[in-house]
Amino acid sequence: MLFANIPGLQETKDLLIRSVTNNHVAHAQLFHGLDGSANLAMALAFATYLNCEDKQETDACGKCSSCLKIKKLAHPDVTYIFPTAGGKKVLSENFMKEWREFVAEKPFGGLSDWLNFVEIKQGNIPVEEARQLIQNLSLKSYEGGYKIVIIWQAENLHTATANALLKILEEPPEQTLFLLVCSSMDRLLTTIISRAQRVAIRNFNQDEVIKYLMKKGLDNEERAAQIAFLSDGDMNKAEELMEQKIQNEQEWFANWMRYCYAFDVSKLIPLADEFDTFTKETQKGLFEYGLRILRELFLYTQSAEQLVRIEGEELVFVQKFSKVFNIGNLEHIIGLISEAHFHIERNVRAKIAFLDTSLSISRLIR
Numbered sequence: 001m002l003f004a005n006i007p008g009l010q011e012t013k014d015l016l017i018r019s020v021t022n023n024h025v026a027h028a029q030l031f032h033g034l035d036g037s038a039n040l041a042m043a044l045a046f047a048t049y050l051n052c053e054d055k056q057e058t059d060a061c062g063k064c065s066s067c068l069k070i071k072k073l074a075h076p077d078v079t080y081i082f083p084t085a086g087g088k089k090v091l092s093e094n095f096m097k098e099w100r101e102f103v104a105e106k107p108f109g110g111l112s113d114w115l116n117f118v119e120i121k122q123g124n125i126p127v128e129e130a131r132q133l134i135q136n137l138s139l140k141s142y143e144g145g146y147k148i149v150i151i152w153q154a155e156n157l158h159t160a161t162a163n164a165l166l167k168i169l170e171e172p173p174e175q176t177l178f179l180l181v182c183s184s185m186d187r188l189l190t191t192i193i194s195r196a197q198r199v200a201i202r203n204f205n206q207d208e209v210i211k212y213l214m215k216k217g218l219d220n221e222e223r224a225a226q227i228a229f230l231s232d233g234d235m236n237k238a239e240e241l242m243e244q245k246i247q248n249e250q251e252w253f254a255n256w257m258r259y260c261y262a263f264d265v266s267k268l269i270p271l272a273d274e275f276d277t278f279t280k281e282t283q284k285g286l287f288e289y290g291l292r293i294l295r296e297l298f299l300y301t302q303s304a305e306q307l308v309r310i311e312g313e314e315l316v317f318v319q320k321f322s323k324v325f326n327i328g329n330l331e332h333i334i335g336l337i338s339e340a341h342f343h344i345e346r347n348v349r350a351k352i353a354f355l356d357t358s359l360s361i362s363r364l365i366r
């Protein structure tokens with residue numbers, strides 16, 4: 001990770017670089033920022049910069065052997081500690097393969113993303129981890145640069161682990177740096193906070209999110225702006241929204257109809273926001289799917305059960321909703337969705353088209 005890979009946040013990058021130039025690098029630093037911020041990314045970029053063999057004015061070189069090793073999260077002098085599970089003997093080093101994949105895939109990911117990634121329910125940092133670390137730090141650095149320990153999700157340090165680390169945090173061996181990364185400061189032990197210099201990582205702003213998404217290949221600036229608005233500075237969420245594909249059209253459509261039937265505006269508005277972030281193709285695809293199901297429903301209500309070509313969940317949906325829909329309103333609803341499909345094709349704002357259609361359907365089926 002280089003500073004250049006992190007969108008914006010120039011003020012933080014300058015501050016960190018200045019600390020190196022002025023020879024004022026604190027030996028324990030706390031990178032705190034909310035979920036979806038660059039708290040981990042910034043610590044990684046700083047670690048890269050610190051050990052770079054050819055530091056540039058505004059970034060690490062990205063080419064020297066140290067930079068390349070840190071990029072792969074395989075530098076022998078950089079240790080990573082993060083929540084794991086499976087008993088006190090399970091240490092972060094046993095999860096390095098997954099950790100490397102995770103950081104490459106979700107550099108702004110949070111704890112729940114990580115736990116999902118490794119398929120564990122609850123993670124913690126056991127005291128065994130501290131013992132092992134203290135032992136490793138007593139050895140000399142392999143490559144002559146800083147020995148760096150990155151503790152991700154420091155708020156999940158077990159109390160015993162945190163206590164075991166207090167002394168070494170206060171007086172680390174020579175050329176050793178601790179970069180603690182946390183997303184909720186209020187859960188971090190005050191004894192840890194008081195031993196570290198804070199580096200506040202603010203949320204990304206609207207502009208930074210838009211630029212990043214466009215750089216990642218999103219070619220629609222309007223959609224990028226919608227996603228930036230919805231994700232509210234959480235870059236991980238923004239990336240997820242950008243890549244969002246409908247896993248299950250049936251479920252999505254069934255929920256939509258349920259909310260319409262219940263006239264549940266508190267559900268319909270967020271659904272419209274979500275709909276707004278989909279690509280035009282996905283939006284049209286959902287409407288096309290709905291039209292297909294409603295045509296089956298039409299046949300079903302005509303007692304043409306033998307003509308219905310669907311099965312499973314879709315059939316259950318049709319059977320259930322056959323009580324709500326009748327020939328009269330079905331024709332209207334099919335007309336409304338076809339019209340919305342047409343409007344989206346013509347670039348009418350998707351959120352408005354979706355909400356209008358939802359409210360009209362609600363009125364028809366009540």
Ligand SMILES: [Zn+2]
Pocket residue numbers: 051052053054055060061062063064065066067
């Ligand atoms: Zn370098």
